[in-house]
Amino acid sequence: MERVIQKWDGVAGKRVLITGGTSGIGLAAATELARRGGQVTLIARTESRAARAVRTIVDGSPKPVSVDVLFGDLASQASIRRLAKYPRIEVLINNAGAIYRQRRLSPDGLELTWAVNHLATFLLTTVLLDRLKESAPARIITTSSDAHKSARIPFDDLQAEGGWAGMGFRRYGETKLANVLFTVELARQLQGTGVTANCFHPGFVASGFNRNNGPLMRVGMMLSRPFARSSRKGAQTLVWLADSQEAGAFNGGYLAGQRTADSGGLTRPLRA
Numbered sequence: 001m002e003r004v005i006q007k008w009d010g011v012a013g014k015r016v017l018i019t020g021g022t023s024g025i026g027l028a029a030a031t032e033l034a035r036r037g038g039q040v041t042l043i044a045r046t047e048s049r050a051a052r053a054v055r056t057i058v059d060g061s062p063k064p065v066s067v068d069v070l071f072g073d074l075a076s077q078a079s080i081r082r083l084a085k086y087p088r089i090e091v092l093i094n095n096a097g098a099i100y101r102q103r104r105l106s107p108d109g110l111e112l113t114w115a116v117n118h119l120a121t122f123l124l125t126t127v128l129l130d131r132l133k134e135s136a137p138a139r140i141i142t143t144s145s146d147a148h149k150s151a152r153i154p155f156d157d158l159q160a161e162g163g164w165a166g167m168g169f170r171r172y173g174e175t176k177l178a179n180v181l182f183t184v185e186l187a188r189q190l191q192g193t194g195v196t197a198n199c200f201h202p203g204f205v206a207s208g209f210n211r212n213n214g215p216l217m218r219v220g221m222m223l224s225r226p227f228a229r230s231s232r233k234g235a236q237t238l239v240w241l242a243d244s245q246e247a248g249a250f251n252g253g254y255l256a257g258q259r260t261a262d263s264g265g266l267t268r269p270l271r272a
């Protein structure tokens with residue numbers, strides 16, 4: 001198959017919308033993309049965390065940067081629908097994600113992991129898709145995880161009412177599998193539009209992840225910290241997918257370490 005490289009001269013001057021940019025991998029990526037000249041917009045749910053992230057991003061560059069905030073709770077579909085503010089968006093990064101030790105419901109009555117990790121990604125992308133196409137060349141990047149490999153989608157129990165195994169890890173893997181499957185189908189539908197869709201695995205990262213689940217999990221995450229990579233390292237593939245000319249060759253890819261990774265046979269990068 002002929003490989004058509006999407007024409008792309010980096011994120012400088014481009015509108016970059018990122019979810020989960022207030023912490024961890026997303027904050028590290030937003031800082032680097034702003035430093036490279038991207039017009040970064042954080043989608044955040046609390047003012048204090050947004051303000052702290054903006055300070056980090058501004059302090060992370062020797063030159064003035066462009067960064068602003070849209071407030072929205074990705075657990076709420078009404079809130080997501082209000083996020084279509086910008087006429088042009090060249091990069092959409094669906095990075096927010098969480099794991100919950102106990103089964104919880106979103107304001108819409110949906111199981112919360114599914115709502116935040118998968119449905120929010122699906123809905124935000126759908127709401128912004130026409131703007132991305134009008135802004136082409138454009139890129140959609142979703143943070144998935146290798147945790148998808150042992151999962152299957154429970155089509156007969158999408159609300160996870162039938163059981164909550166492994167302190168939420170099984171559910172988490174299901175949502176990350178949904179991220180990969182969503183990317184594959186989105187990429188297929190986007191062929192020839194000048195918009196690409198890819199997802200990636202950041203590795204095991206010492207971020208704020210899994211700290212919302214009580215003292216036991218927090219201690220577990222602290223003990224595993226020496227084996228984890230930094231958020232900056234975890235963000236490298238994301239930054240590369242957003243900024244580099246080479247990444248324009250991928251559509252429908254699952255990447256890690258800035259190259260195609262084993263997705264368990266789910267992905268086959270398509271011509272951009």
Ligand SMILES: NC(=O)c1ccc[n+]([C@@H]2O[C@H](COP(=O)([O-])OP(=O)(O)OC[C@H]3O[C@@H](n4cnc5c(N)ncnc54)[C@H](OP(=O)(O)O)[C@@H]3O)[C@@H](O)[C@H]2O)c1
Nearest residue numbers: 020022023024025074075095096097145204205207208209
């Ligand atoms: N850490 C790892 O080892 C690892 C491995 C594989 C994949 N990942 C994936 O990497 C992505 C980023 O995670 P991270 O490790 O950087 O964790 P993190 O530090 O906990 O960051 C998670 C981000 O998601 C945001 N978020 C969560 N729920 C939200 C909601 N309802 N509405 C809006 N924003 C919400 C958080 O916002 P607040 O600041 O408001 O909480 C935060 O900015 C996730 O998709 C995760 O699944 C992580």
